[in-house]
Amino acid sequence: MADSNKMTINLVVFGRTQTGKSAVGNSLLGSSDFESRCSPSSVTTRCSLGRSCSISGIMRRNGHELALCVQVLDTPAYPHTGLSKEQVRDTVRSALAHHFGKEGLHLALLVLRADLPLCPDESDHTIQFIQELLGPTWKDFTAVLLTHADKAEEAGYSEEEYLHRASSTLLSLLSLVQHKYIFLNNQRSIIKEERATVLRKLLSFIRQNNYQVLLLNHKK
Ligand SMILES: Nc1nc2c(ncn2[C@@H]2O[C@H](COP(=O)(O)OP(=O)(O)O)[C@@H](O)[C@H]2O)c(=O)[nH]1
Numbered sequence: 520m521a522d523s524n525k526m527t528i529n530l531v532v533f534g535r536t537q538t539g540k541s542a543v544g545n546s547l548l549g550s551s552d553f554e555s556r557c558s559p560s561s562v563t564t565r566c567s568l569g570r571s572c573s574i575s576g577i578m579r580r581n582g583h584e585l586a587l588c589v590q591v592l593d594t595p596a597y598p599h600t601g602l603s604k605e606q607v608r609d610t611v612r613s614a615l616a617h618h619f620g621k622e623g624l625h626l627a628l629l630v631l632r633a634d635l636p637l638c639p640d641e642s643d644h645t646i647q648f649i650q651e652l653l654g655p656t657w658k659d660f661t662a663v664l665l666t667h668a669d670k671a672e673e674a675g676y677s678e679e680e681y682l683h684r685a686s687s688t689l690l691s692l693l694s695l696v697q698h699k700y701i702f703l704n705n706q707r708s709i710i711k712e713e714r715a716t717v718l719r720k721l722l723s724f725i726r727q728n729n730y731q732v733l734l735l736n737h738k739k
């Protein structure tokens with residue numbers, strides 16, 4: 520996905536309702552493309568693709584600056600208040616094939632809230648869901664985004680202390696995905712430097728995969 524002076528990265532967000540998936544999409548795109556709000560029922564019911572404009576100052580290759588373009592596929596939650604697992608899975612599967620079928624997917628971002636503990640059942644269901652969508656190499660193409668980092672910080676946890684106190688379920692999940700994780704405060708991501716830091720981390724995960732993409736074929 521790289522021509523001489525531009526690289527596009529293709530991302531998708533997964534996770535429970537109200538974890539901040541749509542907010543993550545907006546943070547990464549530097550936009551408010553996706554509807555993100557507090558709600559007693561799931562807000563996002565359809566997949567939609569957002570694209571950033573060219574971002575400079577993030578990437579260099581062979582001594583040259585590359586403009587970075589980010590594409591994020593926002594998805595309905597699983598579990599969802601109004602859609603069954605099959606409905607979410609089918610809609611996400613066809614959107615992945617439609618938007619990234621040719622170019623491939625660089626990374627799926629599993630969005631979890633840093634202010635809520637991860638329990639074993641939830642983790643198992645989520646892993647199974649991602650596995651059904653991405654296939655056996657899902658671990659290489661998944662990173663964990665811990666949103667609401669501001670709340671963890673307010674409670675007095677540094678990232679190191681948080682991980683020290685985290686449930687064994689979360690630690691095993693992070694280990695499964697080869698410690699590809701990022702703490703994120705979506706409320707601060709409007710700050711340009713914050714966004715650049717997150718994008719650089721994502722690019723380092725993609726580099727770790729030798730810029731490989733996951734090709735998703737049209738399976739029904
Ligand atoms: N404090 C805080 N609130 C957040 C953060 N991320 C998302 N939110 C809030 O969480 C709520 C749900 O966000 P949304 O993006 O709609 O979640 P989704 O259902 O996973 O797409 C909204 O009110 C967001 O403003 C964060 O990092 N910190």
Ligand SMILES: [Mg+2]
Binds near residue numbers: 542554563594
């Ligand atoms: Mg949403």
